[in-house]
Amino acid sequence: MSAAGERAGCALVTGASRGIGAAIACALAADGWPVGVNFRTSEDAAGATVARIEDRGGRALALRADVTEPQQLEAMFDTLEQRFGRVLVLVNNAGVRADDLAISLTDAAWGEVIDTNLSSAFRATRRALRGMIRERFGRVINLASVVGPRANAGQANYAAAKAGLIGMTRTIAVEVARRGVTVNAIAPGLIDTDMTADLDGELLRAVPARRAGTVEEVAACARFLASEQAGYVTGSTLYVDGGLAA
Amino acid sequence: MSTAVTTEQVEKVVTESLATFGADPDQITPDATFEALDIDSLDLAELSQIVHEQFGVELKGSDVAEVKSVDDAVQLIASRL
Helix, strand or coil, X not given: CCCXXXXXXXXXXXXXXXXXXXXXXHHHHHCCCCEEEXXXXXXXXXXXXXXXXXXXXXXXXXXXXCCCCHHHHHHHHHHHHHHHCEEEEEXXXXXXXXXXXXXXXXXXXXXXXXXXXXXXXXXXXXXXXXXXXXXXXXXXXXXXXXXXXXXXXXXXXXXXXXXXXXXXXXXXXXXXXXXCEEXXXXXXXXXXXXXXXXXXXXHHHHCCCCCCECHHHHHHHXXXXXCHHHCCCCCCEEEECCCCCC | CHHHCCHHHHHHHHHHHHHHCCCXXXXXXXXXXHHHXXXXXXXXXXXXXXXXXXXXXXXXXXXXXXXXXXXXXXXXXXXXX
């Protein structure tokens, strides 16, 4: 049973034009949620995600916004809520990488990754919680990573942001638990996407499952965490990593 | 908008909100403390949100931290109308 059928609200997936975000948007739409498909630059890809959802009888709206810009983030929420009602499922998925060894990692590369992967997720969560606590229902799903809990040379910024997301997830989860709002993280390992195309090789050999995961395998976990049945799961981090972090 | 709002209306919204947060309606009197009503900081954050929506009054976390009783809240909100 999905939660969407009984509630007048919608889902928002940041960074949903491609990869894991697009797959999650499609999975939530399949559960009956109208979905906001956020993108920053890839308008065509976001349009394709919306078309995929609509072809299967779902509802979706492409929303251009740079999530690191608070005004754009706020405007995106307003637009989506006018169309589909309160955001009751928020998936903080938008993320970037700017890898380098710490010794030569620039302030700009540090800041960009922390802003996009961590600070924007906080702002979006703060915004969405308003409606969720009033509704006595909400699902916040933060896309973390095995990198953070686990080391990955060249990704000090990314690891800090993703570990930060897991810490933020736990604390916000306890703040809002008694309002029926759950906050969880998903920590994907090596998933076959554009963003990881240059990563396999050495990392792949470290994966016990001996293969990269698929975006659908990550999306299935998000679909569960967004569901009514997952109401008692909060503050947790679900690893989807073929055993990498085990 | 603000000129039309009375202290009684504020009191009504505050009282109704506290009841939806789980406070016993019989215990919600002007003198009742939030501690006695088992109203916590998240409840007060939600109350601030409701007050903002209904009356356009912006309450910050630091304002609300000083509020201990139902009447404290009503007077604070009424003073900002």
